[in-house]
Amino acid sequence: MPRFAHNNEIQIAFEDLGGAGGDPLLLVMGLGSSRFWWPDGLVDELVRRGFHVVAYDHRDAGQSTHLPDRHEGSPIAALLRHAPPAYSAEDLTDDAVAVLDALGWERAHLFGYSMGGLVAQRIAIRHPRRVLTLATSSAVPSDVKGLRVLRHVRLASLARFARLRHPETPQGNLALALAVARILAAPGRRVDEHDVREIVDKEAAHQVAGFRDQRAQSRQIGAKWHGGPLARITAPTLVLHGSRDPLLRVSAARDIAAAVPGARLRVLPDVGHFLVGDIWATYADELRALADRVDARRDLRLDQERQDD
Secondary structure (H helix, E strand, O other): OOEEEEEOOEEEEEEEEEOOOOEEEEEEOOOOOOHHHOOHHHHHHHHHOOEEEEEEOOOOOOOOOOOOOOOOOOHHHHHHOOOOOOOOHHHHHHHHHHHHHHHOOOOEEEEEEOHHHHHHHHHHHHOHHHEEEEEEEOOOOOOOOHHHHHHHEOHHHHHHHHOOOOOOOHHHHHHHHHHHHHHHOOOOOOOOHHHHHHHHHHHHHOOOOOOOOHHHHHHHHOOOOOOOOHHHOOOOEEEEEEOOOOOEOHHHHHHHHHHOOOOEEEEEOOOOOOOOHHHHHHHHHHHHHHHHHHHHHHHHHHHHHHHHO
8 A cells, every 4th residue: 555745735655665674765657657667576676686665656647646637738748838837847856855754764776767767867966965876767868958858759659659549448558558568668579468467457456547647747747947967966876778769769878877977877788668577687786786886885984984093
């Protein structure tokens, strides 16, 4: 069952996924997606590597507060909008910090996927003292604003998303999740109902609408960032990206890694934009290695302090 954090009047749903006593890890999911899009298999890999894993729903997603509908247009139109947004990108980062506060976590490792990677970058900029490490995957750089983000986007995939039409029935929800997964998977990668059944069943059990609320997606993508640049990130940073991502070009990851001081870039061969099972262990290994960098730095500092004494 979810717990709820509060950022003023906004209620943020979050869930403890296991590993109590391990290193705190907050998972940040992508545009319009609930926390149920994090695969159980990936979470299990992370727990086995010593992480205490928590995932949450952004505002306007999952079981968190959904804002009143406005005339938003499509998510792409939201990038062009000059009217005041429903909320700011800073609000999205503060929602994550509200979850950390509710958990009693002073600091945590962050892993953001897709738009969640963008939000995680901004958390590390706005709340540097709350972030132990930052890992992003399949994300665009925070420094790119407005329509300039489209230079990293494969427009053919956006067109495929725009054509999705499925009835709001159990079978329609399954068909929609399968269609989304097939758009996001690496070209030629087989994706079947087994790969999305877990997501659909969880969303149905929690009465979550799934990936269909375009107005909510428009509000999320239209949230404007007024904070600093990526160069201000001080947390050890890992940038992951699939070499065959059908939605975002590898240039997005290269730009993040180039802008964040000391960031490490790893491009994963034959990987797309969907979290398929054969990469879960790789992701978990990479996050463990990143966290161990912080542990090594701490041990080195303690040794130096003991020598000084």
